[in-house]
Amino acid sequence: xxxxxxxxxxxxxxxxxxxxxxxxxxxxxxxxxxxxxxxxxxxxxxxxxxxxxxxxxxxxxxxxxxxxxxxxxxxxxxxxxxxxxxxxxxxxxxxxxxxxxxxxxxxxxxxxxxxxxxxxxxxxxxxxxxxxxxxxxxxxxxxxxxxxxxxxxxxxxxxxx
Amino acid sequence: xxxxxxxxxxxxxxxxxxxxxxxxxxxxxxxxxxxxxxxxxxxxxxxxxxxxxxxxxxxxxxxxxxxxxxxxxxxxxxxxxxxxxxxxxxxxxxxxxxxxxxxxxxxxxxxxxxxxxxxxxxxxxxxxxxxxxxxxxxxxxxxxxxxxxxxxxxxxxxxxxxxxxxxxxxxxxxxxxxxxxxxxxxxxxxxxxxxxxxxxxxxxxxxxxxxxxxxxxxxxxxxxxxxxxxxxxxxxxxxxxxxxxxxxxxxxxxxxxxxxxxxxxxxxxxxxxxxxxxxxxxxxxxxxxxxxxxxxxxxxxxxxxxxxxxxxxxxxxxxxxxxxxxxxxxxxxxxxxxxxxxxxxxxxxxxxxxxxxxxxxxxxxxxxxxxxxxxxxxxxxxxxxxxxxxxxxxxxxxxxxxxxxxxxxxxxxxxxxxxxxxxxxx
Numbered sequence: 405x406x407x408x409x410x411x412x413x414x415x416x417x418x419x420x421x422x423x424x425x426x427x428x429x430x431x432x433x434x435x436x437x438x439x440x441x442x443x444x445x446x447x448x449x450x451x452x453x454x455x456x457x458x459x460x461x462x463x464x465x466x467x468x469x470x471x472x473x474x475x476x477x478x479x480x481x482x483x484x485x486x487x488x489x490x491x492x493x494x495x496x497x498x499x500x501x502x503x504x505x506x507x508x509x510x511x512x513x514x515x516x517x518x519x520x521x522x523x524x525x526x527x528x529x530x531x532x533x534x535x536x537x538x539x540x541x542x543x544x545x546x547x548x549x550x551x552x553x554x555x556x557x558x559x560x561x562x563x564x565x
Numbered sequence: 566x567x568x569x570x571x572x573x574x575x576x577x578x579x580x581x582x583x584x585x586x587x588x589x590x591x592x593x594x595x596x597x598x599x600x601x602x603x604x605x606x607x608x609x610x611x612x613x614x615x616x617x618x619x620x621x622x623x624x625x626x627x628x629x630x631x632x633x634x635x636x637x638x639x640x641x642x643x644x645x646x647x648x649x650x651x652x653x654x655x656x657x658x659x660x661x662x663x664x665x666x667x668x669x670x671x672x673x674x675x676x677x678x679x680x681x682x683x684x685x686x687x688x689x690x691x692x693x694x695x696x697x698x699x700x701x702x703x704x705x706x707x708x709x710x711x712x713x714x715x716x717x718x719x720x721x722x723x724x725x726x727x728x729x730x731x732x733x734x735x736x737x738x739x740x741x742x743x744x745x746x747x748x749x750x751x752x753x754x755x756x757x758x759x760x761x762x763x764x765x766x767x768x769x770x771x772x773x774x775x776x777x778x779x780x781x782x783x784x785x786x787x788x789x790x791x792x793x794x795x796x797x798x799x800x801x802x803x804x805x806x807x808x809x810x811x812x813x814x815x816x817x818x819x820x821x822x823x824x825x826x827x828x829x830x831x832x833x834x835x836x837x838x839x840x841x842x843x844x845x846x847x848x849x850x851x852x853x854x855x856x857x858x859x860x861x862x863x864x865x866x867x868x869x870x871x872x873x874x875x876x877x878x879x880x881x882x883x884x885x886x887x888x889x890x891x892x893x894x895x896x897x898x899x900x901x902x903x904x905x906x907x908x909x910x911x912x913x914x915x916x917x918x919x920x921x922x923x924x925x926x927x928x929x930x931x932x933x934x935x936x937x938x939x940x941x942x943x944x945x946x947x948x949x950x951x952x953x954x955x956x957x958x959x960x961x962x963x964x965x966x967x968x969x970x971x972x973x974x975x976x977x978x979x980x981x982x983x984x985x986x987x988x989x990x991x
Contacts, residue, residue: 415850419937428638428639430604443958462751462755462785465785466687467687468684471605474605490752492703496703499705556612
């Protein structure tokens, strides 16, 4: 995976990712139009397919709204990288097919707008200048869930096999 | 040598034992979802294609976030959920008239000590105040639960806050929990089961205990447990019905929902609250906590309500201070009782009259401005003082607005003065 980094700080909460007033919607298209809008207006139109979000500690804290990772997915973000993630968001993002890569120390090494590469198989993030940063590799079943596009599709695929 | 969380998962997993770090598949006793997270869960449930829910008597659906419907989109969500309730014969459905889910479930006797409760809402942890392992989940996980009645969990480690000391008259449980969150940070208890114990907690009523458990998620906690005792039993005994009556009785007879203090997965943090002053969580993080006395902040709106502080005890606290007073000019105040039961009690006790005479707006039970989706939003550069649980950027409307969090006592005193103020010690 290759793409540009959109860098944010610590404690990026789900109200920032997707404000409460848009929870009345359930479709990815509409939700993604409001992704991160408190911090970056028109985030979706600025992001290119495959870009990354980079957060600090406790990314995704707050509400259990699955609308938040759905909005991120709808923007075409290929993965969220952070120092650490909040618990409910971690499950929700995996369940809807957004990879979360936990890489302690990453925010000091990668800057906003940098073009990076992610090697899922080896658990490596490669910065624009070639620095290699390790992230906690995902177990095989989680990779399968993500490759299926989320838990529901994963279960369906398993049923059909 | 086990914690409450380990004891609960030992039973719910069917394994007979469980220790922190174990991944277990647990039976779910109650699953709750509301009008805002329900539609996504129902969509996912339909995609799985099970057809029928696992047990229509164990699913509770209260409407509370967008009630009554404030837009066509909300009205459509309500229709979708009401249809689901009918199709699946959901026994415990509370339409727009009942109140905030985390108040309604305890009131209606759906929370039994020692059970596992999951909710498509992060403040599901509130039920830990009655000794249930209760935690928030997303809509896909909820769809799994609806289909199978089970969910996988990592059995959490426990951080036990041992709280001692008599609270000052102008403070309350809200000040205790804000102080704890300020100390440990917004991710200080991530993945952990929080426990609140000690003399101060034993002396607290159920309402105050719910304030603590409710905000465990604001430090990343998976749940916020309190050892059930006589007060727990007294609160629930006339509220539970059917099979739950026996379960509650059995639990009281066994009464082993205590953490063994030598449990390897238990960490203890001592908190002394005898000198604690009223606390405020300042924008834009719940762990940005300062004593109210140190702040010089003018406010535009005060909100008393929510699953954190919208109970009758909070309304009494506020009414005592507001009685015979008027709120400041140019200030708006919203008072929203957390449930119909709370609303009726407040009417009986004359509290609603005190609020209206003071200049407040009183609304029907709902989540109100807490999550900035329904009513009472703030605009750019406006300042809200709120008894709810989150002050994130944009939480109550404009991202250029600011939200401060406090107890009902501080909120009432501040409404009179038009700025964040410390109530007098009675």
